[in-house]
Amino acid sequence: MYNPDDFIMLSALQHYAFCPRQCALIHVEQVWLENRLTAEGRIMHEHVHEEGDESRGNVRIERGSSLRSLRLGLIGKADVVEYHRQADGTWQAYPVEHKRGKPKADHSDKIQLCAQALCLEEMLNADIPAGALFYGKTRRRLDVVFDEALRLETQEAARLTHELIESGQTPRPVYAKRCESCSLMAECMPKTIQKKRSVESYLKRMLDET
Ligand code: SF4
Structure with missing residues (x-):
């Protein structure tokens, strides 16, 4: 069980699963660059949360619900939690997370959604078998x-994200395809830093050999 002082944001898991360095830049170094894509994403989330709660037939829709898990040490908000009325009169929770772009090749969005479900399961003492992006x-x-x-x-991502944030260390960049869609590319400079590292290791090798 985590102490509330040690909770991390649910979104940190998505950042970690995308790239641990991005997670550390945002959650350790507090670097955040607003660009067109992040602004569009932020505005979309704000609109979703502002729409308020409503009921449509057998579905009750709650927006902007607060979430937390003592077991995983997570805190955050759900864009939408739908409650579907079952034949026996009970309600089944079904989280829906809104994303600006399109489905990703990695699991980062699914991990964030699953973390929301794990928070809801703990808060509601209920099983949540599925949700949607x-x-x-x-x-x-x-x-x-x-x-x-x-x-x-998801549980492993939560553990590793806690470890990373508590370490206070930002991993070195590793340039990969994902960097092209990273909002922190300019701040991170993965190609430049990697090149600098290879020059440094070349010079060290040369010195070791002489
Ligand atoms: S630019 Fe690449 S290495 Fe740097 S934070 Fe983004 S994804 Fe990670």
Whole structure:
């Protein structure tokens, strides 16, 4: 169980799963560069939260609900939690996270959504088998099943993200395809730093040999 003073943001898991260095730049060094993409994402989330709660037939929709997990040490907000009325009169929670772009090749969005479900399960003392990611670019929902593999991946991401943030260390950059869509590319400078490192190790090798 975590102390509330040690809670980390749910979004940090998504940042960690995308790139641990990005996570450290945001959550350790407090670097955040607003660009067109992040501004669009922020405005979209604000709009979702402002819409308020409503009911549509057998579905009750709650927006901007606060979430937390003592077990995983997480805190944050859900864009949308739908409650679907079941045949026996009970309500099944179903989290829906809104994303600006399109589905990603990595699991970072699924991990963030699954972390929301794990928070809800702990808060509601209920099982939440599935949720959805809504992507603004495709205007489609992607259903996500919270199977055992995704739950384990999410719990491990929470543990590693805590470790990273508590260490206060920012990992060195490793340039990869994901860097091209990273909002912190200019701040991180992965190619420049990597090149500098290879020059440094070349000089060290030369000195060691002489
Ligand atoms: S530019 Fe690349 S290495 Fe740097 S934070 Fe972004 S994804 Fe990570």
